[in-house]
Amino acid sequence: SSELTQDPAVSVALGQTVRITCQGDSLRSYYASWYQQKPGQAPVLVIYGKNNRPSGIPDRFSGSSSGNTASLTITGAQAEDEADYYCNSRDSSGNFWVFGGGTKLTVL
Amino acid sequence: QVQLQESGPGLVKPSQTLSLTCTVSGGSISSGGYYWSWIRQHPGKGLEWIGYIYYSGSTYYNPSLKSRVTISVDTSKNQFSLKLSSVTAADTAVYYCARAPTVTNNWFDPWGQGTLVTVSS
Numbered sequence: 490s491s492e493l494t495q496d497p498a499v500s501v502a503l504g505q506t507v508r509i510t511c512q513g514d515s516l517r518s519y520y521a522s523w524y525q526q527k528p529g530q531a532p533v534l535v536i537y538g539k540n541n542r543p544s545g546i547p548d549r550f551s552g553s554s555s556g557n558t559a560s561l562t563i564t565g566a567q568a569e570d571e572a573d574y575y576c577n578s579r580d581s582s583g584n585f586w587v588f589g590g591g592t593k594l595t596v597l
Numbered sequence: 598q599v600q601l602q603e604s605g606p607g608l609v610k611p612s613q614t615l616s617l618t619c620t621v622s623g624g625s626i627s628s629g630g631y632y633w634s635w636i637r638q639h640p641g642k643g644l645e646w647i648g649y650i651y652y653s654g655s656t657y658y659n660p661s662l663k664s665r666v667t668i669s670v671d672t673s674k675n676q677f678s679l680k681l682s683s684v685t686a687a688d689t690a691v692y693y694c695a696r697a698p699t700v701t702n703n704w705f706d707p708w709g710q711g712t713l714v715t716v717s718s
Contacts, residue, residue: 522703575643588643
């Protein structure tokens with residue numbers, strides 16, 4: 490079982506804002522990173538650290554953290570944002586890494 | 598721009614050893630500063646971190662797989678490899694290699710394209 494918990498599915502209307510959350514005790518000590526995965530493709534990093542976007546990731550993606558919860562927010566969701574999203578961080582011991590179970594985002 | 602590419606057999610028989618190699622281009626493993634990792638994804642499921650190696654050869658493995666996993670590095674070829682022993686159908690998955698910086702709050706970037714390994718007789 491994963492030490493990071495995500496909602497299995499979330500939906501958002503085109504152009505609206507959606508928040509995808511990730512819960513886990515380790516998030517009180519470590520930031521989460523977030524990955525977007527489209528069918529048949531490798532995951533792509535979209536957010537890392539406190540709230541950093543790799544080059545090429547649109548600024549509608551942002552990250553935040555509070556207590557044991559990390560969040561990925563997409564402000565003005567686009568059709569191309571429909572994908573699976575995974576959070577990742579260290580485990581509670583800090584010795585290895587874990588992923589959340591993933592959230593399937595549907596853009597309506 | 599660093600790129601990673603997995604290679605290896607797509608079919609492995611039960612009880613045998615799965616062997617994959619990740620070739621790194623656009624950057625040198627021996628430069629340090631990064632953990633070189635293996636991650637897998639069972640069909641239709643989420644991601645599972647397998648382990649990492651540093652250029653010096655130090656490794657860390659997921660405790661759930663530790664008894665069967667060996668990750669090694671060949672800096673002369675700019676490659677690192679995964680061996681998973683005594684495989685079963687439960688090891689059928691897409692295997693990815695990825696790079697993570699050696700900082701407290703790590704992230705994986707870039708990733709290889711992934712390679713599907715099927716365990717079947």
